Amino acid sequence: MSTPPFQDGAGLPIAAVERETGLPKDTLRVWEKRYGFPQPLRDGSGDRLYPAEQVQQLKLIRRLLDAGMRPGKVVGLDGDALQSLLGQRSVAGGDLSRTNDASYAPPAVLAPLLEAIGAHDPHALRHALGRAQLRMGLAPFVTDLVAPLAAAVGEAWVQGRFEVFEEHLFTEVITGVLRNAIASLTPPSGAHAPKVLLTTLPQELHGLGLLMVEALLALESCNCVSLGTQTPVGDVALAAAAHKADVVALSFSNVHNGATVLASLRELRAQLPPATALWVGGSCTALYQSTLDGITPIRHLSGLQPLVVQWRQLRNH
Numbered sequence: 001m002s003t004p005p006f007q008d009g010a011g012l013p014i015a016a017v018e019r020e021t022g023l024p025k026d027t028l029r030v031w032e033k034r035y036g037f038p039q040p041l042r043d044g045s046g047d048r049l050y051p052a053e054q055v056q057q058l059k060l061i062r063r064l065l066d067a068g069m070r071p072g073k074v075v076g077l078d079g080d081a082l083q084s085l086l087g088q089r090s091v092a093g094g095d096l097s098r099t100n101d102a103s104y105a106p107p108a109v110l111a112p113l114l115e116a117i118g119a120h121d122p123h124a125l126r127h128a129l130g131r132a133q134l135r136m137g138l139a140p141f142v143t144d145l146v147a148p149l150a151a152a153v154g155e156a157w158v159q160g161r162f163e164v165f166e167e168h169l170f171t172e173v174i175t176g177v178l179r180n181a182i183a184s185l186t187p188p189s190g191a192h193a194p195k196v197l198l199t200t201l202p203q204e205l206h207g208l209g210l211l212m213v214e215a216l217l218a219l220e221s222c223n224c225v226s227l228g229t230q231t232p233v234g235d236v237a238l239a240a241a242a243h244k245a246d247v248v249a250l251s252f253s254n255v256h257n258g259a260t261v262l263a264s265l266r267e268l269r270a271q272l273p274p275a276t277a278l279w280v281g282g283s284c285t286a287l288y289q290s291t292l293d294g295i296t297p298i299r300h301l302s303g304l305q306p307l308v309v310q311w312r313q314l315r316n317h
Contacts, residue, residue, distance in 0.1 A: 011041055011049035021058045022164055024203045024230075027255060028058075037076035057082060059164075065254045066154055068283060072257070086159070109145070110152050117153065117162065117170050125170070129177045138181050139219055142212050143301050146174060150208060171208055178211050188221040194311050197245040199227035199236060200252070201264055209251045209282065216301060217249075220308040233264055237271035247277040247311065258286030269294045277311065 018025050032038060038058060040048035050058075060082035064074045067086070074082065116125035133141045153170050156162040196217055198210045207229045214224045225243050227236075240248050248268070252261050261284050269278055274294070280287050281298035288297050298304065 011051040012055055014040070014048045014050070017050045017055055017058065020055055020164065021062050022167075022205060023058060023062055023255070024205060027203050031071065031075050035072075035075045053079070060086060063157060063160070066157060068254060068285075070254060070258070070285075110149055113149055114152060114156065117166055120166070120169065122169060122173050125173045126177065129174060130180075133177060133181055138185075138215055141181075142178075142215050146178070146212060147301060149174075150212075174208065175211060178215050182215055182218050182224075185218050188218075188223045192312055192315070193221050193223045194246040194308065194315075195223040195225065195243060196247040196249055197225050197227065197236070197240050197243055198249045199231040199239075200229040200250060201236070202230045202232055203255060204252060205229055205255075206251060206253045206282075210249070212301065213249060213251075213281070213304060216304050217308065220305060222247075222308060233268045233271070236268055240272055240276055245276060247279055248272060249279040249281075252280065252282035252284035252287060254283050254285075258284060258289075261286050262292070265292060265295055279307065 012020065014025050014028060017023070017028065028038060032040070038050055038054045040050045040054070043049050057077075057079055060079065061071075061074050061077075064082065064085055065071065069085070074085065077085070113125060113128055116122075116128065129145075132145055136145065149170075153162060153167055157164075157167050196214075198214055200207065200210065210226065210229075214226055217224050225239075225245065227239060231239070236248060236250075239245070250265075250268075265278070265280065269292075272278060278295045279298055280295060288299060296307065298307070
């Protein structure tokens with residue numbers, strides 16, 4: 001869907017800014033109150049209009065967030081300062097698919113895939129990924145190709161070599177490939193098949209990492225229920241009860257303030273039954289800085305299989 005033109009030359013409405021930058025509308029409003037930026041104009045109806053210069057700053061801020069920086073360190077900086085920081089940073093963030101994972105793919109393997117994204121050729125990208133998944137098997141495909149490819153796409157975004165729509169192209173294609181692969185697996189059954197509810201909390205738009213987790217859990221004969229992204233805390237608890245979930249798995253990126261993430265997790269933990277495990281991952285550094293009672297952080301995709309084994313062992317006792 002194309003972006004609406006500037007209205008009377010004043011700026012973009014908030015919905016268009018969300019599409020342009022990948023920053024949720026609620027986040028933009030919170031930053032406006034907390035940091036005094038952005039500073040939108042108002043149209044005749046009182047609705048926000050964001051000038052082009054501010055939209056460009058927000059794009060740079062989003063790149064820095066994806067590179068692992070916190071909002072408080074970058075929101076409100078001018079364009080030159082943001083560009084300077086971008087030159088100093090290497091990619092460290094994104095969603096759970098970019099969680100300091102040790103997996104690595106040689107540049108020669110990633111280059112044709114990145115070229116297909118840059119050439120805006122979804123058919124070539126889908127064909128190459130599908131062949132790789134069949135050749136490698138699902139688990140190595142996720143950990144050894146998709147994870148480093150997601151990191152490479154994120155790095156291209158941070159460096160300004162990819163635009164938002166190109167990142168979206170990659171996400172849509174890989175989502176289709178992974179969904180087809182998951183659907184081809186034999187459905188899990190029995191008491192040894194934990195039911196895992198996967199989602200993100202409000203303002204968290206990143207969902208690819210959750211899908212990668214779902215693929216790996218499906219291979220471990222887990223029964224996965226995905227709610228997609230941006231589910232309120234109370235609804236996560238209600239869904240966990242309705243689906244009789246054994247595990248709730250959430251992903252967080254650096255869009256969130258660390259204190260807000262921890263407060264939301266404590267609130268959710270209090271609403272879940274003690275027997276329901278709560279697994280969390282992503283690039284939000286607050287997840288790994290302190291021990292959270294009843295909450296298990298997952299730094300790497302490789303940590304999922306041992307967690308499932310541990311769950312089964314505890315269930316058998």
